[in-house]
Structure formats: C-alpha cells, structure tokens
Amino acid sequence: MRAADPDVKSSKNQQIPRLPEQTPQEKIALYRTMLLIRRFEEKSKQAFTQGKIKGFCHLYNGQEAVAVGTISVLNEDDAVITAYRDHGHALARGVDPNACMAELFGKITGCSRGKGGSMHFFDAKKHFYGGHGIVGGQIPLGTGIAFAQKYLDTNRVTLAYMGDGAINQGAVHEAMNLAALWKLPIIYIIENNEWSMGTSISRSSAGDPLTKRAGAFDMAAIQANGMDLDDVRAKTFEAVSLARTESQPTLMEIKTYRYFGHSMSDPGNYRKKEEIEERRKGDPIELYKARLIEGKIATAESLEAIDAEVTEIAQESYDFAEKSAEPEIETVFEDIFAPEDQIFEFRPEPRY
Ligand SMILES: Cc1ncc(C[n+]2csc(CCOP(=O)(O)OP(=O)(O)O)c2C)c(N)n1
Numbered sequence: 001m002r003a004a005d006p007d008v009k010s011s012k013n014q015q016i017p018r019l020p021e022q023t024p025q026e027k028i029a030l031y032r033t034m035l036l037i038r039r040f041e042e043k044s045k046q047a048f049t050q051g052k053i054k055g056f057c058h059l060y061n062g063q064e065a066v067a068v069g070t071i072s073v074l075n076e077d078d079a080v081i082t083a084y085r086d087h088g089h090a091l092a093r094g095v096d097p098n099a100c101m102a103e104l105f106g107k108i109t110g111c112s113r114g115k116g117g118s119m120h121f122f123d124a125k126k127h128f129y130g131g132h133g134i135v136g137g138q139i140p141l142g143t144g145i146a147f148a149q150k151y152l153d154t155n156r157v158t159l160a161y162m163g164d165g166a167i168n169q170g171a172v173h174e175a176m177n178l179a180a181l182w183k184l185p186i187i188y189i190i191e192n193n194e195w196s197m198g199t200s201i202s203r204s205s206a207g208d209p210l211t212k213r214a215g216a217f218d219m220a221a222i223q224a225n226g227m228d229l230d231d232v233r234a235k236t237f238e239a240v241s242l243a244r245t246e247s248q249p250t251l252m253e254i255k256t257y258r259y260f261g262h263s264m265s266d267p268g269n270y271r272k273k274e275e276i277e278e279r280r281k282g283d284p285i286e287l288y289k290a291r292l293i294e295g296k297i298a299t300a301e302s303l304e305a306i307d308a309e310v311t312e313i314a315q316e317s318y319d320f321a322e323k324s325a326e327p328e329i330e331t332v333f334e335d336i337f338a339p340e341d342q343i344f345e346f347r348p349e350p351r352y
Contacts, residue, residue, distance in 0.1 A: 017245075019073070019237040024297045030072055030229060031292060031303065034064040034285045036310040037088045040097055043314040044087070044104050044118075048264045052322070053104045056133075057118045060088035062259040065284035066191050067092040069224075069232025070159055070254075073240050079127045079149065081142040082161040084119035085191075085258075086131040089161065093128040095121065101317035107324035113335065114327045136162060136169030139188065143175040146186035150247060157185040157243040159236075165196025167210055176251065180217035185243035187236070188251045191226065193258045198270035214251035226256030227284045230291075257282075 041059050048057045060067070067088035071080060082089045090100055095111055103110030104118055112122045112131070121131040129145060132138035142160030149156045166172060167190050179186050190210050194201050207213065211221035220242060224235035232254060239250035257279045261268040292298040 017241050019234055027292060028298055028302075028306070030068055031285070031288055031298070032306050032310060033068045033092055034229070034288065035307060036097065036313060037064045037067070037091050038285060039307075039310045039314040040091060040100070040317065041087055043318050044101065045260070045264065047101075047104065047318060047321075053118070053264075054106060055117050056084065057104065057264040058085040058262065059258070059260045059264070060085050062279070062283070063191060063193060063226065063256045064088055065229040065232055065288070066161075066189070066226045066254050066256050069226075069229045070161075070187075070189060070236045073233055073237045074159065075156070077127055077154075078156050078240075079129055079142070079145045079158040080161075081129040081138045081145065081158065082131065083135065083138055083163060083166065084131065084133045085163070086119065086121045090121040090123065090128055090131070093123070093126045095123045095126055095128055097313055097317040098320040099123070101314075101321040102324050105321040105324070106326065107321055108327040108331065109320070109324040113331060115331070115335065136166040136172045138162065139166070139169070139172045140175040142188075143179050143184060143186060146179065146184040146249075147182065150182070150184055155244060157187065157240055159187050159189055159240075161189045161191055163196060164190055164192040164194065164201050164210060165199070165204055166190075167213060168205060173213070173216075176214070176217050176219065176249070179249040180219045183247045184249055185247050186249045187239045187243060188249065189236075190251070190253045191256055192253055193256045195258065195262070195271070197262045197266070198268075200270075210253045211251050220248060220250040222250060222252050224252060224254045226254040227282045227287060229284060229288050256284075 037060060041061055044053060044057060045059060047053050071092040080089055080093050087100060091097060099111040100121060103112055103114060103116060103121055106114045106117060108114050112120050116122060116131060119131055119133040139160055139162055142158050146158040149158060176188060192210060196204050209223055211223055214221035222235050222239055225231045239252055242248045242250055259276055259280060289303055293300055
C-alpha cells in the first residue's frame, strides 16, 4: 500500500496479491457498464426535464470510472454503500436498470419500491446498501456493515463512498477512528469532483491531499485518478486486498469531475463553461475506448454496437418505468422495520 502522505502508515504486508490480468471480454464489459451508466443518465435527464421524475436527481456524468473501476474488483457478496449520487454505483453493482429507472419515476417496480427516489436506490440482494441523502450519513452505516462483516467472520469487505464535501463531517471522522481502532475491512472512498454543490474544494477543505486525514488514525491511504479506469482498479485492488487479508481500513481519494450541476435543479453558475469543456477532454469513457481500440482489444465498430445496445437498454428502462404502477397508499406503512429473519444476531464473544 502506497501512503499518499509521509505521515500515513503503509501496510506492512509485502504479500499483497496482484491484480489479476483481465480478458478482453472483461475489459469490454467494463466499457459497456460505464456507457450504460452514461446513457441511462442521459435518459433520466430527459425524463426529469419532461417532469416524469420528481424531487431531486443528482447525475453522475463524468464520474463513471470511479464506480465501475472500484466495484469491478469486489466479490459479489462484498458491500457497497454510497451517498445520494448513486445511479452509477447501483448500475455498476448490477442493479436492474428497469428497477433503477422505475425508482426515479416513483413506481412500485423501483428498487426501493418507488419510495426512495434518485437518492435512495437500494438492493440488499446485490449487497448495495444505498443511496443516502444526509451528507456523510452513509459512512457510520458503512462502518457498521464492515463491523458486522468482521464480527461474523465473513471475509467480506465494504466500500463506503462520499463526496469531497462529506469528508468534513464529524461523523465521518468518528467512524474512521473506530474502523482504525477495530481494524475493520472497509475502504472509505472520497470521490473528489472538486465541488460540493456550488462550493469549490479550495473554499471548503483545509489540507491537501484529503488523504492526509487518514494520518490522524494511523490508517493506510491511497490516491487514484478517477478519469482512468485502470488506475482506479489497480489502487482499489490494493486497498481491498489489505482489507481482506489484514482486515485494515484504507482512505482513498479518487480525483474526478462532474459535468452537470449538483442536481438537475442547479444551473451551475458558479463555474465557467470553459472549465467543464476542458475537463470533458479527459472523459473517462473516451479515454478507455481509445485504449481498447489502440490495444486491439475491440474495434470502433464493435464499440459502436455496444453503444446502440446500452442506448436501447436505457430506452427500455424508460418505457418500463412509464408503464409501471404507482405504489398503493398502504405501502407507506411497509418497509419500516427489519424483517425478523434479518435482525442482527449477537454472539457472546465479540471478535473485534
Ligand atoms: C448533513 C447535511 N448537510 C447539508 C446537506 C445539503 N447538501 C446536499 S449535497 C451537499 C454537498 C455535498 O457535496 P459532496 O460531499 O462533495 O458530494 P457531491 O455532491 O460532490 O457528490 C450538501 C451540503 C445535506 N444533505 N446533509
């Protein structure tokens, strides 16, 4: 583990496994997932403008390589928890695009039965634990999941994402302290897109890089380039290996950029068009596409066909959401308490 700051401890374990070589099919599949997220969100942007999606809608455009790269190194039963900018993480985790779009439309077929909306996607079967609207609120929850993973000897790990603004929340630091103290298998991922609503990072956060914060807890730290899928994968793999083999937490900072406003209702007057245009030149999907073509892993034509396929999936999800029913009024009283069989079982001897 490479420490991003001299004050931050590196792992003592020299036996960190190497990121396995990917087959061409696996690489193409990651391109497909990034493009699916992009096309899905273009469709949701359109639906919002048409008034079919109500409430908030935070787009992930520009940040796709973060969710896809990080989640690609997980096992299927590892946990993912994130903030309200959650469409990309859910789709990367394999949540059904139809259920995601239906959730945006507030329909009963949605992944949270139409009661969560854009900020509260959820799919326990995929180990995707939200979608959370309170800035930083998902971090103590994710830490609790990692605690349970360790306590129950599961050998699973948790990825807990937050924005660069969330790193200043007190609860984030309380959670990181406990994770370091109890050696929990969690990776805290700061998606640094440089903006917290209309506030630039230079006006919100002291200390650069943000991974310096890990030093206070003697926690490993690492940075990645969020516009480069391969870099995200390699760095996340290091952190995940450390969590799985040594049960040690890591703080990751992934540098990225969002192309649209904070949410669909934000005209984004706080930054110049030229800034966005400049950043679009380093688009993670275009970069990866060029890499696939240059490496003769795929042809431009085959990638065009993938584009057509995922564009169709996005359209189908829109049609599915449109046709689906609204939740019945009685459902408002459902999904409030955990079902009996999901209640956490305490063991007499704690294992942390
Ligand atoms: C505790 C709390 N305070 C304030 C807000 C209002 N709010 C919503 S998003 C946001 C900015 C967060 O920015 P960041 O963490 O960088 O995430 P990003 O939107 O860039 O993904 C704020 C202040 C909130 N939802 N929760």
